[in-house]
Amino acid sequence: MIVNRKPLTFWERLYLPAIVGGFKVTARHLFRSLFGGKTVTMEYPEQKWAVPPDYRGAPYLVRDQGGNTKCVSCQLCEFVCPPKAIKIIPPGPAGPMADRPNAEKIPLEFEINMLRCIFCGYCQEVCPEEAIFLLKDYSLTGLTRGEMIYNKEKLLALGGEHGGIQKWKHKLQEAKTQEDFPVKV
Amino acid sequence: MNWKFIIFSVVKIAIVIGVVQGMVAYAVLAERKISAWIQDRVGPNRAAPPFVQYIPVVGTFLTRIGFFQPLADGLKFMLKEDFTPAGVRKVYFWLAPAIAIIPAMLVVAVIPFGSQLGHQQMVISDLNVGILYTFGIVSLGVYGIVLAGYAANSKYPFLGGIRSSAQMISYEISMGMSVIPVLLIVGSLNLSQIIGWQAQHGWLVLYSPVSFFIFLIASFAETNRLPFDFPEAEQELVGGYHTEYSSMKFALFFLGEYSNMIASAAMMVTLFFGGWTLPLWGLNHPAATLVAGIAHILIFLVKMLLFMVVFIWVRWMWPRFRYDQLMDLGWRRFVPLALANILVTAIILWMRS
Numbered sequence: 377m378i379v380n381r382k383p384l385t386f387w388e389r390l391y392l393p394a395i396v397g398g399f400k401v402t403a404r405h406l407f408r409s410l411f412g413g414k415t416v417t418m419e420y421p422e423q424k425w426a427v428p429p430d431y432r433g434a435p436y437l438v439r440d441q442g443g444n445t446k447c448v449s450c451q452l453c454e455f456v457c458p459p460k461a462i463k464i465i466p467p468g469p470a471g472p473m474a475d476r477p478n479a480e481k482i483p484l485e486f487e488i489n490m491l492r493c494i495f496c497g498y499c500q501e502v503c504p505e506e507a508i509f510l511l512k513d514y515s516l517t518g519l520t521r522g523e524m525i526y527n528k529e530k531l532l533a534l535g536g537e538h539g540g541i542q543k544w545k546h547k548l549q550e551a552k553t554q555e556d557f558p559v560k561v
Numbered sequence: 562m563n564w565k566f567i568i569f570s571v572v573k574i575a576i577v578i579g580v581v582q583g584m585v586a587y588a589v590l591a592e593r594k595i596s597a598w599i600q601d602r603v604g605p606n607r608a609a610p611p612f613v614q615y616i617p618v619v620g621t622f623l624t625r626i627g628f629f630q631p632l633a634d635g636l637k638f639m640l641k642e643d644f645t646p647a648g649v650r651k652v653y654f655w656l657a658p659a660i661a662i663i664p665a666m667l668v669v670a671v672i673p674f675g676s677q678l679g680h681q682q683m684v685i686s687d688l689n690v691g692i693l694y695t696f697g698i699v700s701l702g703v704y705g706i707v708l709a710g711y712a713a714n715s716k717y718p719f720l721g722g723i724r725s726s727a728q729m730i731s732y733e734i735s736m737g738m739s740v741i742p743v744l745l746i747v748g749s750l751n752l753s754q755i756i757g758w759q760a761q762h763g764w765l766v767l768y769s770p771v772s773f774f775i776f777l778i779a780s781f782a783e784t785n786r787l788p789f790d791f792p793e794a795e796q797e798l799v800g801g802y803h804t805e806y807s808s809m810k811f812a813l814f815f816l817g818e819y820s821n822m823i824a825s826a827a828m829m830v831t832l833f834f835g836g837w838t839l840p841l842w843g844l845n846h847p848a849a850t851l852v853a854g855i856a857h858i859l860i861f862l863v864k865m866l867l868f869m870v871v872f873i874w875v876r877w878m879w880p881r882f883r884y885d886q887l888m889d890l891g892w893r894r895f896v897p898l899a900l901a902n903i904l905v906t907a908i909i910l911w912m913r914s
Contacts, residue, residue: 398878402599406874409598417602 427512432495434513435488436535437528438506444476445532446507446540449483453499453508461492462499479505486528490516506540573685574670581669585819586631592873594627599877605630641808646714649805653712658806658813661705664698665820671695672827673753675837675858676847683837683858684753691752692744695828696737699783702821703729709814713805721804724884729783731891736779738899739772742906743832756836760845766833771902773833775895780825782891784818787876789887826868830861837861 387393408414418425427433439445454462465485474482499508513534518524526534590605597604605627613620613629623629645654671691675683688694703726710722744750746768747758759765766773782789806814830836837857838845848854882890 395879402874402878405601406595406598409601409603415598415601415603419603 427514431512431514432497432510434490434495434516434534435493435497435499435508435510435531436513437486437531438509438535438538438540439532441537441539443537444478445482446479446505447483447486447503448474448479448481448505448507449486450504452502452504456498456502457493458496458498459492459494461489461494463487463489483528486531488526488531490518490524490526491521506538506542509535509538511535511538569681570685573681573683577669577674577685578666581666581820581823582816584823585816586635588819588823588869588873589634589815590627590631591869592876593630595870595873596877599874608633638808638812643808643810646805648714649712653708654805655810657705657709657712658810658817659705660708661702662813662817662820664702664705665817665824667698668695668824669827671752672824672831673756673836674827674861675854678848678851678854682753683854687751687753690750692740692750692832696733696740699736700730700733702783702817703733705817709806715805718804725785728785728789728884728887728891731888732779732782732789732895735775735891735895735899736783738896738903739775739779740832741899741903742769742772745903745906745910752831752836755832756838759835760838763840764833764835769902769906771898772906773829775899775902776829776833779895780829781872781875782887784821784825784872786818786822786872788879788881790876790881822869822872823865826865826872827861829868830864834864 437445437447449464449466451464451466454460454464463485464483464487467481467484471484472482474480476482495510497510500510511534516524594604606625608627608630609620609624610629610632613624645651670685671688671694673682673684673687677683706722706729707726708722710719710725713719743755743765746765747755749755749758755765762768781787837860839860844853844856844860848857
């Protein structure tokens with residue numbers, strides 16, 4: 377297609393109106409930012425942004441509402457982790473007993489190397505016990521590489537309490553409220 | 562051996578170089594802050610040495626305007642690794658940054674930055690051919706860039722160096738020719754006498770505005786600043802003539818560019834805006850008292866800073882010229898305009914006498 381470009385007038389060819397227009401626009405922005413305080417900069421760390429829900433921060437081990445730990449050392453997260461950041465030592469037959477009544481197995485040692493973690497969320501997706509969740513921490517720092525390998529105690533402490541999503545329970549309830557469902561529930 | 566002259570000259574040189582380099586460092590900061598404000602953001606506002614947080618009000622204020630950022634930059638340049646790529650001619654590689662910065666510093670030797678303090682003239686060397694010396698030295702600045710582009714053994718710096726040097730020599734012609742009407746009107750090449758003439762008759766920008774216009778635009782082109790920084794910018798995506806240079810050598814190029822800006826601003830103030838004079842409060846005459854002498858120096862500095870702000874402001878305001886448009890402007894529009902300007906000025910002066 378042919379675009380009609382009008383030939384420039386004499387004043388436009390001298391560029392003077394464009395020059396003056398440029399001065400006006402930049403002067404307006406200059407005085408607004410300098411004296412009006414209308415800058416778009418967010419001055420981190422004094423001002424932080426609001427972390428949206430479902431944000432994939434650092435993965436931590438969580439407890440349920442009763443205060444019990446949930447991880448049963450199935451090692452599924454270790455096997456699914458793409459950069460192999462999770463390292464679990466299972467208890468073995470002579471290992472320590474679980475510290476809660478509803479499960480028998482607890483990992484002997486559970487380490488996540490935060491320098492290898494890519495925050496993909498696969499471990500959260502695969503965990504059958506909803507024991508590992510990606511929470512809202514995004515700035516992890518340490519002075520040595522060893523400091524950034526978080527062990528079980530640290531992960532539990534940082535994880536806090538999380539009720540879990542219980543996806544299948546909700547889906548079951550949803551299915552029961554429907555009149556027409558293909559599978560017998 | 563006039564020891565007094567030598568000692569005073571050495572002191573003046575040391576002070577002027579110190580002040581100019583200090584202004585160059587803070588010009589970099591000014592550029593970052595002003596460009597930030599124009600772009601609706603805040604420039605550098607955090608760099609501070611550790612003890613500053615204990616100084617109550619002044620400390621936080623200085624940190625927030627980024628006062629200590631040039632110190633951090635200087636430290637970075639000194640601590641970075643200074644390497645030499647393989648396959649370069651070491652002589653040219655090491656010589657190029659020096660040749661880039663030396664002409665910029667030499668130009669300030671003839672510029673009168675004040676009238677006098679006591680019995681000392683506030684100019685390092687009051688040459689009778691001041692303007693001619695300036696243009697000669699500015700032409701040497703091209704060599705630094707040519708050598709830098711050639712010495713770095715790689716295609717893109719070579720092309721960038723060639724483009725930049727072609728641009729610089731084309732605009733030197735119009736810059737030189739635009740100053741001839743000034744010479745015709747004043748009758749002397751001595752910069753102090755030009756200022757003296759302006760003190761009596763009013764600023765030269767009112768007598769030949771076309772010549773100021775050409776000189777202004779030619780100095781944007783000479784210092785490779787926008788809207789003429791095509792050699793620096795297209796290859797900014799790749800590098801330009803200073804790609805292969807690291808810490809201190811790159812710092813020398815960088816400082817050379819800003820020193821060139823300061824020297825051009827000082828020349829413009831001297832030639833067209835009256836140098837250290839102001840048409841009020843009796844500041845038109847050489848200083849009789851120490852206070853007046855210092856006032857003259859401050860007036861010169863303020864005028865020069867205003868021009869630096871214009872340089873910085875223009876960079877963030879206009880799009881850059883394409884290379885063929887740039888050369889077209891330099892040769893086919895400014896050279897005839899400068900020649901016509903000389904002719905018209907000569908005719909007017911002849912008709913007046």
